[in-house]
Amino acid sequence: QVQLVESGGGLVQAGESLRLSCAASGRTFSNDAMAWFRQAPGKEREFVSSISANSALKNYADSVKGRFTISRDYAKNTLYLQMNSLKPEDTAVYYCASRISRVAKYQESEYDYWGQGTQVTVSS
Numbered sequence: 689q690v691q692l693v694e695s696g697g698g699l700v701q702a703g704e705s706l707r708l709s710c711a712a713s714g715r716t717f718s719n720d721a722m723a724w725f726r727q728a729p730g731k732e733r734e735f736v737s738s739i740s741a742n743s744a745l746k747n748y749a750d751s752v753k754g755r756f757t758i759s760r761d762y763a764k765n766t767l768y769l770q771m772n773s774l775k776p777e778d779t780a781v782y783y784c785a786s787r788i789s790r791v792a793k794y795q796e797s798e799y800d801y802w803g804q805g806t807q808v809t810v811s812s
Contacts, residue, residue, distance in 0.1 A: 690714035690801050692784050697806030704774055704810075710767040710784030710803055721792035722760065722767045723799060726780035726808075733783070737769060738792035747792060751777075774810045781805040 696708040708724070723738035737748045737758040746758050757770040767784050785799035793799070 692803035694803040694806040708769040720786040728780040741790035
């Protein structure tokens with residue numbers, strides 16, 4: 689059974705940092721591109737960041753570029769999102785996703801497996 693389980697969310701103040709984790713199991717995720725998406729209250733789910741299967745290519749939404757860093761640990765089968773200088777507009781449920789392809793995409797429809805999400809709340 690394929691599972692993606694996010695953790696690391698919480699309530700922080702503006703300017704602080706959080707690191708999200710996504711533990712993957714049930715398949716060989718080292719061959720998959722992976723990504724983070726987020727959904728704020730009343731808004732559509734949006735792309736945050738992606739990473740190719742070999743970690744050579746990383747992409748970020750303009751809104752998080754320079755503040756967030758995506759990475760993966762192949763030995764632990766875990767995806768990370770380091771979030772620094774958090775802003776109230778980063779408040780959302782954050783989801784990790786994997787794609788049965790080595791190439792990452794921006795569109796959520798391109799991803800095959802999803803986690804349940806973890807809440808990030810940034811107070812001003």
